[in-house]
Amino acid sequence: MRPTGRLHIGHYFGALQNWVRLQNEVLPAGRVVAQHAAPVQSQEPAYECFYFIADWHALTSDYADTSAVAENTLQIMIDYLAAGLDPAKSVIFQQSAVPEHAELHLLLSMVTPLGWLERVPTYKEALENVKDKDLHNYGFLGYPVLQTADIVIYSKEGAPLYVPVGEDQVSHVELSREIVRRFNSFYELRLRDEAFDQSQSVHLHRLLMLAGERLEDYLFEYPLSTETKIAILSALRRSTAAEGLENFLERISKFKESVALLSVDRVLAEPEVMLTKTPKIPGLDGRKMSKSYGNAITLSETDEEIRKKTKVMVTDPARKRRTDPGNPDVCPVYDWHKLFSAGEPGRLEWVRQGCTTAGIGCIECKDAMATNLIKWIAPVRERRVKWEKNPKGVLEILDEGSRRARVVAQGTMERVREAVFGWGKKRKEIGGSAAKA
């Protein structure tokens, strides 16, 4: 979430509810899952969840006035806690407190074609529709690159990486997959150290020939010089990039000794969409719920405000008079009933029956819905009020989450840096004590 304002019930049902569910999901006890050696213990969490507040992303549109970003970050953290995110189960953190995201963003930017970014539909839409801010900036164009870094920096070797999103975000995750795939394609191929042993020279020669190289272009004096080693790896990378690594590996598969000189290490995980069910929750006026439309109920809304706002809520526009029958399937109030009144036996039937026969009026109907919304919001709001009184405690939780996130992000960046620059290998080559502490 970007810290551009407080969260409302639209955010809750659109995302937070699912986040809380995922955090609380446990593996079936006794099952053996791929990434675990031993059978699952009881109450073992199904996912390791990372949720963050995207304060750098807030700058892509709100760079010109950041006065409220810190306060909004604090408030969103309070919203998270009020909604039920639990720092004991999830890593909840602040994006800018994990500067490794910026480093990965920079590296990914080098391999991301401009055309991919320029063609993102939401980018073009925003440029056309947003009139009060100038979005023609380099950073705004790079939004999906930063988003990709945000996701894949939490890659874990050998484990899938899911992004819980709704339908409207699927194409963004797809773009992240494309960027990661391209990044991996340049950096995943390595040569094992043995490849440069004289005993393997026949197999190395064959590898080069299979990649279309002329052996005369190389100086095969053993031990091979640094220049020759670099030239060999470089040639293999160029050649496999042109053909496609998969294709190359398939084509040469019968030369097992030559294939064995190669290693292919996936650097970053390709993120996968985890499509989450999000119920329909229109705003008070029937449009998309949004703070800027003034049609939202925040997570800290008072009972009085809820009563007042829902009283004037939009209903089926065809039901003009009390005596007209209505259609709940086009009525925003009924959408809300489905969320808040489902637990009350008979209430949904009462609404449908009463509405379609003009047996009840909209005022009665809204009133019943508001009563249930108020019941639903009470514990959320209570937690919110509690944390509002303790901003120091909120910050401590956020800081601790950022610290934990950073440990993971740093681990990923070590692998990424090695894949891109290979200093670990180079330092080892040069000799023990040049290795960094």
Place this chain on the structure above:
Amino acid sequence: MRPTGRLHIGHYFGALQNWVRLQNEVLPAGRVVAQHAAPVQSQEPAYECFYFIADWHALTSDYADTSAVAENTLQIMIDYLAAGLDPAKSVIFQQSAVPEHAELHLLLSMVTPLGWLERVPTYKEALENVKDKDLHNYGFLGYPVLQTADIVIYSKEGAPLYVPVGEDQVSHVELSREIVRRFNSFYELRLRDEAFDQSQSVHLHRLLMLAGERLEDYLFEYPLSTETKIAILSALRRSTAAEGLENFLERISKFKESVALLSVDRVLAEPEVMLTKTPKIPGLDGRKMSKSYGNAITLSETDEEIRKKTKVMVTDPARKRRTDPGNPDVCPVYDWHKLFSAGEPGRLEWVRQGCTTAGIGCIECKDAMATNLIKWIAPVRERRVKWEKNPKGVLEILDEGSRRARVVAQGTMERVREAVFGWGKKRKEIGGSAAKA
């Protein structure tokens, strides 16, 4: 310098020579200079120099094959040391070892208009001329943003920031100035804490009115709420951004008590061009010297290679026969003589006289030049060979330089983060122990 290959004498005379001169320049003893309290001591350096190896920049064009980047980084560091850069005087470091550059790059990217980048002449030229690499990537477009971060992260409060460049780089530094100026314009205006004291309310009201705000839109209940404080700062920033901060301050200058509530803190220094004299040093074939043209003399070239290569060097094309008189002013060999033979009494006159009268032949002339070039290169090459044998020592120097650079970069980023997000202030507001350790 980007680690895309070894350095040659073109790099030396185009840049390194000046870098060494700047590093060795001392202030005149006894003079009082602005940024010093006490008069200058003897042998006090005139500049604090930062020189780096731009390994991230190498990725903007060479992302698809990074096999050689680490080795090239090492070799360029050896070139630096051979050329006379002294780690005791200059901070010599590796870009990617100071990840704060990436963080500042990200922040600057948010305020950099796409049009500024798309219109950079060298960008358009490269897209048109470079055919063997696909440069249509997000990172390549952002090259000047990263360059700006590289420079201004070494801003020092109250001191000017110079970039020693030749004519061809002046426009890049100009663009950096523009980016920094725009960044500062959004984040330099703050309100002093006193502004929110009840005793200052009249002056605060006036400030808001002068900024075109309606006081009815604010809730002036003291102590002011966080929301009100944010709204006030936000309004002032929006209004001054529209009018221009300088204009606003000038317009309201007679309301001294109101002006006193504001503070304007330059966040980053605007870099200034330090135009360096670079002598003309064409390649062996008369074109621009470049490794890829095969017309360069590297800093580790052997005497034999120098003799061999200079023998076939291009001269005044009008001098076809030994008996034709030549024109040294259009002859690459004479350009080289000016660099390498100036210390030999009478040699330059001998060349001019002999050439224009056909008194000497080109072979003789080249031979005399090569002798002096060999004399010149000997100590450079000797230092190069010494360091080549000690790559571990080279890396240690580079690591120590990166560590020193990082301390400065981290200090700058603390100021930048505070200017953008204001967490220091927010944490103080919230209370002592929320302040980060």
